[in-house]
Amino acid sequence: SQQGEEDPQALSIQEGENATMNCSYKTSINNLQWYRQNSGRGLVHLILIRSNEREKHSGRLRVTLDTSKKSSSLLITASRAADTASYFCATDEATGFQKLVFGTGTRLLVSP
Amino acid sequence: GAVVSQHPSWVICKSGTSVKIECRSLDFQATTMFWYRQFPKQSLMLMATSNEGSKATYEQGVEKDKFLINHASLTLSTLTVTSAHPEDSSFYICSASPDNYGYTFGSGTRLTVV
Numbered sequence: 001s002q003q004g005e006e007d008p009q010a011l012s013i014q015e016g017e018n019a020t021m022n023c024s025y026k027t028s029i030n031n032l033q034w035y036r037q038n039s040g041r042g043l044v045h046l047i048l049i050r051s052n053e054r055e056k057h058s059g060r061l062r063v064t065l066d067t068s069k070k071s072s073s074l075l076i077t078a079s080r081a082a083d084t085a086s087y088f089c090a091t092d093e094a095t096g097f098q099k100l101v102f103g104t105g106t107r108l109l110v111s112p
Numbered sequence: 113g114a115v116v117s118q119h120p121s122w123v124i125c126k127s128g129t130s131v132k133i134e135c136r137s138l139d140f141q142a143t144t145m146f147w148y149r150q151f152p153k154q155s156l157m158l159m160a161t162s163n164e165g166s167k168a169t170y171e172q173g174v175e176k177d178k179f180l181i182n183h184a185s186l187t188l189s190t191l192t193v194t195s196a197h198p199e200d201s202s203f204y205i206c207s208a209s210p211d212n213y214g215y216t217f218g219s220g221t222r223l224t225v226v
Contacts, residue, residue, distance in 0.1 A: 003155065033215070042118075042205060042219035043156075088155060090215075098144060100207070100215055102156040 004089060004103035012109045019076040021106040023089030024069075030092045032065055032072050033100070037086045046074075046087075051094070079110045114140050114210035118218025125196055125225055133191045133221045135206030141186035142208035146215075147179075150203040162189040196225040 004025035013019055025032070031050045035043040049056045049065045049072070056063045062075040076083055089103040115138040125131050135145055143164045148156040160181055161169040168181035178200075180192040193200050201224050207217040 003157070035217075040203070040220075040222065043207075043217040045214060045216070048214060098209065099146060099158060099161055101158065102148075105155045107153075 003101060004091060006087075006089060006103040006106045008106060009104070010107045010109070012111065013079055015079060015081055015110055015112050017079055017110075019079050019083070019108055019110070021074045021087055021089075021108070023072045023074070023103045025072075025089070025091045025101070025103070026070065027091070027101075028094040029067070030094050032063075033090045033092065034061075034063060034072075034074050035088045035090060035102075037088065037105075039086075043088070076108075079108075081110050081112045084108060084110050114138075114208075114214075114216045116206060116208050116216045116218045118206055118221055120221060121219060122222040123224070125223070127197055127225055128195055130192055130194045131196055131223060133193075133204055133206075133223075135189045135191070135208070135218050137187045137208050137210070137216075140208075140210040142189075142210070143186060145183060145189040145206055145208045147181065147189075147191050148205045148207070150205060150220075152203075156205060159191075162191075164189075193223065196223070198225045201225045 006023045033048045034046040047058045060077045065072045088105045090100040117136045119134045145162040147159045150156045159174045162181045162183040164183045170176045183189040205220040207215045
């Protein structure tokens, strides 16, 4: 499977600042999802955006999707130290076979 | 909400032995489950799709004789790492979709082969 790419690979910010992560993918998709992973732990589903949606909000999270550019962004507003984690985008490819393909991930560090 | 339980959460085994990892959907039936592998500071790579009652579908480059998958019931899939070697040390995560839409992940299994 062709893994998507995320940038930046790592991001270091201060509490209260906004964090923006970008994801690019290669194939047509049914939807795109963002996950969070604390070090050495399982994944937590954050938000899902369908291919016919352009923007979605959930609390301090804002996700955009541009299918013409095959890209998505995740914005975390008013970041907190507890937001420190790795963030992954994952695409549900429109291949007829159900499976998620993950991006390379962004490691976010939020300093108090 | 939908829960996927994965066991064990960590395991240490000797080189040459086999290790079985279980993935259970606790409150829903899963005809399909997915197995991922993650190396330190890297992303998740899909290894195989586990199908209840039939053979698993392996991704390119994944040895099916090395990573045996059994999906004998609608709530249980197992991954057996056979003849494990130190290079098989990794974090293995399973997932399932309760509604063919969203995905729920297990908490992962950290395998260390010594």
